[in-house]
Structures are given as C-alpha cells and as structure tokens.
Amino acid sequence: MRTADTSKMTFSKIDPGVGLKKALGMTPDKIIGLVSDSGLKGRGGAGFPTDLKWKLAANVEDDLKYVVCNADEGEPGTFKDRVILTSFSDLMFDGMTIGARAIGAAKGIVYLRGEYTYLRSFLENKLSKRRRDGLLGRNIMDTEGFDFDITIRMGAGAYICGEETALIESLEGQRGEPRNRPPFPVNTGFMGHPTIVNNVETFTWISCIATKGAKWFNDIGTEKSTGLKLFSVSGDCKKHGVFEFPMGITLKELLEKVEGTDAKAVQVGGASGRCVPARDFDRTLAYEDIPTGGSIIVIGQNRDMLLVAKNFMEFFVDESCGQCTPCREGNVKLLEGIDLLLQGQCSMHYLRELCSLGESMQMASKCGLGQTSPNAFLSIVENFKDEIMGRTESV
Amino acid sequence: MLVSEREQLRANIERQIQDYGNNRSALIPVLQEVQLKYGHVSEYVMQVVADILNIHPVEIYGVASFYSFIGHKQKGRFIIRLCRTISCDMQGKDRVARQLENDLGIRFGETTPDGNFTLEWANCLGMCDQGPAMLVNERIYTQVTPDSVHDILEECRKVFGVHTLQEKEMLCELPTQAK
Numbered sequence: 001m002r003t004a005d006t007s008k009m010t011f012s013k014i015d016p017g018v019g020l021k022k023a024l025g026m027t028p029d030k031i032i033g034l035v036s037d038s039g040l041k042g043r044g045g046a047g048f049p050t051d052l053k054w055k056l057a058a059n060v061e062d063d064l065k066y067v068v069c070n071a072d073e074g075e076p077g078t079f080k081d082r083v084i085l086t087s088f089s090d091l092m093f094d095g096m097t098i099g100a101r102a103i104g105a106a107k108g109i110v111y112l113r114g115e116y117t118y119l120r121s122f123l124e125n126k127l128s129k130r131r132r133d134g135l136l137g138r139n140i141m142d143t144e145g146f147d148f149d150i151t152i153r154m155g156a157g158a159y160i161c162g163e164e165t166a167l168i169e170s171l172e173g174q175r176g177e178p179r180n181r182p183p184f185p186v187n188t189g190f191m192g193h194p195t196i197v198n199n200v201e202t203f204t205w206i207s208c209i210a211t212k213g214a215k216w217f218n219d220i221g222t223e224k225s226t227g228l229k230l231f232s233v234s235g236d237c238k239k240h241g242v243f244e245f246p247m248g249i250t251l252k253e254l255l256e257k258v259e260g261t262d263a264k265a266v267q268v269g270g271a272s273g274r275c276v277p278a279r280d281f282d283r284t285l286a287y288e289d290i291p292t293g294g295s296i297i298v299i300g301q302n303r304d305m306l307l308v309a310k311n312f313m314e315f316f317v318d319e320s321c322g323q324c325t326p327c328r329e330g331n332v333k334l335l336e337g338i339d340l341l342l343q344g345q346c347s348m349h350y351l352r353e354l355c356s357l358g359e360s361m362q363m364a365s366k367c368g369l370g371q372t373s374p375n376a377f378l379s380i381v382e383n384f385k386d387e388i389m390g391r392t393e394s395v
Numbered sequence: 396m397l398v399s400e401r402e403q404l405r406a407n408i409e410r411q412i413q414d415y416g417n418n419r420s421a422l423i424p425v426l427q428e429v430q431l432k433y434g435h436v437s438e439y440v441m442q443v444v445a446d447i448l449n450i451h452p453v454e455i456y457g458v459a460s461f462y463s464f465i466g467h468k469q470k471g472r473f474i475i476r477l478c479r480t481i482s483c484d485m486q487g488k489d490r491v492a493r494q495l496e497n498d499l500g501i502r503f504g505e506t507t508p509d510g511n512f513t514l515e516w517a518n519c520l521g522m523c524d525q526g527p528a529m530l531v532n533e534r535i536y537t538q539v540t541p542d543s544v545h546d547i548l549e550e551c552r553k554v555f556g557v558h559t560l561q562e563k564e565m566l567c568e569l570p571t572q573a574k
Contacts, residue, residue: 076480079521114464115520117533154427156462159518173422175461191420232523234482240524267481270519297481297523311481315518321461 009244010208010228016090017135019210023098024143028058031102035206037214039226044070044162044199045269045293046368047225050206056186057103057194065105066195067096067148069203070167072113074159075270076315077295080230081200083242085112085119088204089126093150095203097140098210100148103196108150111167114157123152159319163367164197166321177323178367201230201294221247225286229294233258235267236300245285252281260298265305265383270295271312272372275305277383305384306391309377310338316373327370330361334377344391351389355381396439405443412447419448422458426465435469463517471506471513473551476530477539479516482523487540491527494541498548511552 023031036051057065069092073081084092096108112120127150130136138147158176160166165179168190189195205227209217217227225247234240237260245254251268255261265277268285269292276283276290283289299308313335322328337354340346346354358374365371381388396404411428415421425444429436436459438452445452459465477483477492496502499512506513522528525537536547 073521074519076519077482077523078519079523082521113521114462115517115530118535153424155464156423156427157464157517158462170423171420173419173458175458234523234526235485242524271481295523297485299485303485308481311479311484315480318518 009230009242011084011088011091011204011244014091014208014211016094016207019091019207019212020094020097020135021141023210024101024141024146028102028104031098031210032058034209034214035102038209038217039214040202040205040209040217041225041287042199043201043205043229043293045075045291047287047291050198050202053186053196053198054099054102056184057105057196060187060194062194064107064191064193065100065103066190066193067099067103067105067108068164068167068171068190068195068197069096069108069110069200070162070164070197071110071116071200072155072162072167073200074113074115074162074319075272075293075295076312077234077267077270077297078232078293079234080232080242080294082116082119084200084204084230085116085123089123090130091204091207092200093126093130093135093203094210095198095206096150097135097148098206099196099198099203101143101146103194105194105196106147106149108148109171109190110150110152111155111161111171112152113155113161117154120152120154127152158321159315160321160367160369163369166367167197168195175321177321178369180366199293222284222286222288224288229285231285231292231294231296233260233296233298235296235298236260236263236303237298248284248286250282250284251276251290254285254296255281255298258296258298260300262301263298264301264303265299267297267299267308267376268292268295269375270297271315271376272368274375275299275308275379275383304387305380306338306341306388309380309388310335310342312376313338313373316369320369320373324364324366324370326361326364327366327373330357330365330370331373333357334374338377341388342391344393346389348389351381401439404440408440408443409447412444419450422448422455423462423465426455426459430465434472435466437467441467469506469510472511473531474513474515476515476517476520477503478518478520478522478526478528480519480523483520483526483528486526488527490541491529491539491544494544498544512548 032051032054040050041047136149140146155161161170161176163178166176170176185195221227228244229247231243237258239258265275267275268290316331317335320327320331358378361374362371411425412421415424426436429440441452441455445455501507503514520528522537527539528537
C-alpha cells in the first residue's frame with residue numbers, strides 16, 4: 001500500500017487491546033468522562049462531540065442498544081478509513097467495544113461500503129479471532145455481564161448512506177433516504193433502539209485515547225479542535241496517501257509536507273467541501289475554521305477549475321437520493337449552468353441566479369448532501385470568476 | 396427459468412431470510428446475495444422476497460433500484476466499474492475509459508454481446524492516492540494505464556476460460572431466464 005509512511009502514525013505505536021482493557025476497568029460514566037476530557041469530535045467531518053452523542057445514548061433506558069461503525073466512506077478524495085480497516089482494524093473494533101460498554105449496547109454493526117467488499121472476509125476473520133480471544137462475545141475480558149458482538153453489513157453503492165439516518169434506513173432494508181431529525185439515532189436509531197453511529201476513525205481514536213489518556217489527546221491541536229486527524233491527500237502533489245497531522249494545521253504547512261506548494265487551490269472536504277484558493281492557504285484545518293473529514297485534493301496550476309466543479313456536480317446529480325426537491329432539481333440546474341459556462345454562454349445575471357439557487361439549496365435541503373453539494377460550485381465561482389466567465393473555447 | 400430452478404431459488408431465499416432474522420432488515424443482504432449469485436435481481440425474485448417478507452413487490456423494486464450495486468437487468472459476468480471521480484479524473488481516467496471502450500467494443504453502460512463484460516462508471520472507489528482505479532466485480536485494480544487495460548481483460552477471460560470445478564458450478568447457477 002502506498003500510504004504516507006504509516007510507521008509514523010500514532011496508531012502504529014499503539015497495541016490493540018491495551019486501551020480496551022483500561023476502559024473495561026472503568027465505569028461507563030468514567031469512559032464517557034474520558035472521551036469528554038479528550039475533546040474528541042466526530043472524525044467523519046461533521047464534528048459532533050463524541051462524548052455528547054454517547055452520553056445521550058447512555059441516558060436512554062432500553063434493553064437493546066446498538067453501536068454502528070460508519071465505514072461507508074464515499075466522499076471523493078477520502079480513503080483514510082480504507083487504511084484503518086486494512087492496517088488498524090483491531091483498534092477500531094476495540095473502540096466500538098469501548099463505545100458499547102459506555103452506552104450499554106450488546107450489538108455492533110460495521111456498515112461497510114459496497115466498494116470495499118474485498119475487505120469483508122479479511123474483517124470477518126478478524127472478528128472470528130476476536131471471538132476466540134474473548135474480545136467479543138460473553139463477559140468480554142472477564143468483565144462480568146458485558147456481552148457484545150459485531151456483525152458486518154454491506155452497503156450497495158450509495159454515497160448518501162454515509163449520512164447516519166440514511167445508513168440506518170439502509171440497515172433496516174429501506175431506500176437510503178435520510179430521516180427528519182429529531183428524533184436522533186441516539187434515541188430512535190436502528191429498529192427504533194438507541195444507536196450511536198460513529199466514523200471508523202473516531203472509534204480508532206477512542207482506543208488511542210483510552211491507551212494514552214485524555215490529556216495526551218487534548219494537548220494536541222487547538223482549543224476547539226483537539227487531537228490528531230488523518231488526512232487523505234491526493235491530486236497534484238508529490239506525496240499521495242494518508243497523513244496524520246494535528247488539528248489546526250494550516251493548509252500551507254500541510255502542502256509543504258506533501259510537496260504540493262505550487263497549487264492553485266485545494267479542495268478541502270471532498271465534493272461537499274470547499275475550494276480554497278492559494279491566497280487563503282494560511283487558514284487552518286479545524287472545526288472552527290475549515291472543517292473536514294480529511295479529504296485533501298490538491299489542484300495544480302494547469303487545472304481548469306470549471307471542469308473540477310463539473311466533476312463534483314456530476315457526482316451529486318448521480319448521488320442525490322431524490323427525496324427532497326432542492327437537492328434533486330437544484331444539482332441538475334447547477335450542472336446545466338456549468339455546461340453553459342463551459343460553452344461561454346452564461347450571463348452574469350444567470351450566474352447570480354445560480355448562486356442564489358445554491359444558497360437556497362444550502363438552506364432548504366433535508367440532509368447534509370443537498371446542504372453541502374453547492375459548496376464547491378459556490379466557492380469556485382467566488383474565487384475563480386475571472387477564469388470561468390466569458391470563455392471562448394468550448395471544451 | 397425452469398420450475399425446479401424457481402423452487403430452488405425460492406428455497407434459497409427463504410433460508411437466507413431466516414438466517415438474517417426473518418424481518419425487513421434482511422432485505423438488502425438477501426438482494427446482495429441474489430445479485431452476487433445470479434448477476435441481477437429479477438422481477439421474479441422481487442416477487443418471492445415480497446411474499447416471504449409480506450410487503451408489496453413495489454417496495455422491493457424501490458429498494459433494489461435505489462442502490463447502484465443492485466440491478467434488475469442481467470449484466471456481464473465481469474462488471475467493470477471505472478472510477479470517474481475527481482482524483483482518478485486528474486490522474487487520467489479518460490484515457491483508460493477510451494481504451495476499455497476500444498478493447499471491448501462497447502460504450503459505458505453497455506454489455507458485450509457475449510455477455511462477458513459490462514462497462515460502468517463508479518463514483519469514488521476510495522483509491523484516490525492510487526488512481527485511476529477500477530473494480531472488476533469485487534476486485535480492485537489501481538494505477539490502471541491504457542496500456543494495462545488489455546492485460547486486465549485477458550486476466551478476466553482466462554479466469555472464465557479455466558473450467559475448474561468451482562467455475563463449472565458457477566456456470567450451472569447462471570440464470571437461463573430470458574430478459
């Protein structure tokens with residue numbers, strides 16, 4: 001695997017099982033306290049405080065609760081979860097088990113994207129071994145009364161199922177259409193039971209935090225964005241792969257590490273993220289500045305920004321679940337607008353209308369997909385207007 | 396499909412639904428298994444699953460048509476899905492696509508007349524650092540070049556040409572049903 005020197009990743013220095021053992025020696029309240037002290041926020045990109053999610057689920061009375069690991073990484077430019085699943089899956093399973101202890105869940109589900117079907121048997125074997133080693137099943141690590149097991153369920157090629165309520169719909173045998181919230185999955189999740197849905201990376205950091213302590217994690221990063229984060233780097237830079245950086249790193253620093261400093265722009269957060277032009281490379285990758293699930297696509301000087309925008313819009317037209325009108329129709333309109341721009345036939349007036357449509361989509365769409373799908377278009381229009389208007393060559 | 400085949404199919408589906416706990420959440424795994432075994436989910440299968448789960452067949456159609464890895468039309472034995480998303484695009488997926496079309500003699504969305512290959516686009520395969528990437532059934536190929544397309548296709552043809560026991564079994568299970 002051609003990843004950035006994985007030996008330098010924190011994960012590689014942490015033995016699986018150590019954090020789990022420590023956590024199982026604590027009360028569920030203490031575990032949530034530990035997560036709370038670490039300041040860990042969801043690593044899928046939304047940045048919801050992990051401890052709060054767990055606390056809400058822990059406080060609901062129910063005989064049956066679920067821990068769901070969201071391994072449906074479908075954001076363009078993201079592949080960090082693939083590396084975790086391939087190289088550090090035991091840490092991830094440990095994290096899920098710690099989560100189960102914290103909220104009192106007996107069942108865990110890994111929702112693995114269909115594109116990663118080739119990883120399934122590998123992960124199934126890992127789970128079988130964990131069962132044999134007493135890390136899953138009854139009285140885990142001799143913890144009286146703590147029973148937990150994990151099953152793997154496959155996605156079937158739908159980006160939207162990375163949205164947690166769509167993921168749950170899919171698990172329940174429905175079309176992957178997001179639900180209205182509230183109620184939230186922590187109350188009414190899989191089959192109506194309290195469910196925590198966390199990202200692969202989030203669970204893995206939980207293991208690290210349980211091993212090395214909350215203070216270790218909290219001391220890294222910024223005040224509002226603590227700890228380390230994995231970044232999936234691709235595009236026009238010399239070093240591709242998964243890199244581990246502290247939260248709050250500036251784009252400039254990151255580009256130096258991956259040898260892509262002459263970039264024209266960086267697409268942060270994948271198709272649903274935003275396009276940051278070179279003059280803003282001093283901005284930081286943190287929840288309070290530019291939030292990201294870790295997708296970094298470096299765009300070189302010779303790239304046509306309009307084609308970049310077109311690629312993203314085609315993606316969203318294809319992946320919109322079609323449930324709500326702003327997203328279903330809006331993405332198609334924006335794509336048509338990009339084609340007009342490519343042909344050099346878009347008036348400034350119409351471009352303004354398209355931008356206003358994009359803003360309406362951000363407000364009116366039901367879930368994160370439609371709320372974020374205009375981002376790339378809007379930021380490219382905002383930052384590269386000179387490049388996209390009045391074209392004379394048709395592409 | 397012969398009556399005996401239909402009976403066997405029904406029995407298989409019944410058993411799978413039992414394995415998954417006999418409720419609606421069994422639906423997608425069961426459709427996936429049918430897809431894997433028969434290459435598509437036929438209307439007959441949808442009817443059978445609907446009967447067993449006691450829901451309307453239209454519900455099944457709604458679910459099956461939602462997911463891009465589940466299809467109700469017969470596709471090729473090898474489904475080639477080339478990633479078209481940004482990073483693979485920047486790394487030259489267009490040329491790989493062109494060469495695939497040239498070597499197979501079909502366009503994207505089509506199946507070769509011999510029923511061996513279907514060519515499709517995929518959205519991000521999570522191999523952005525090693526693009527262009529493509530899936531052939533469940534197998535992932537990375538850093539594909541126009542030049543290596545031929546070898547990959549030959550590899551597939553060879554797999555299919557080798558009549559190991561397993562492959563023979565697979566042949567027998569392929570549907571005889573008309574489209």
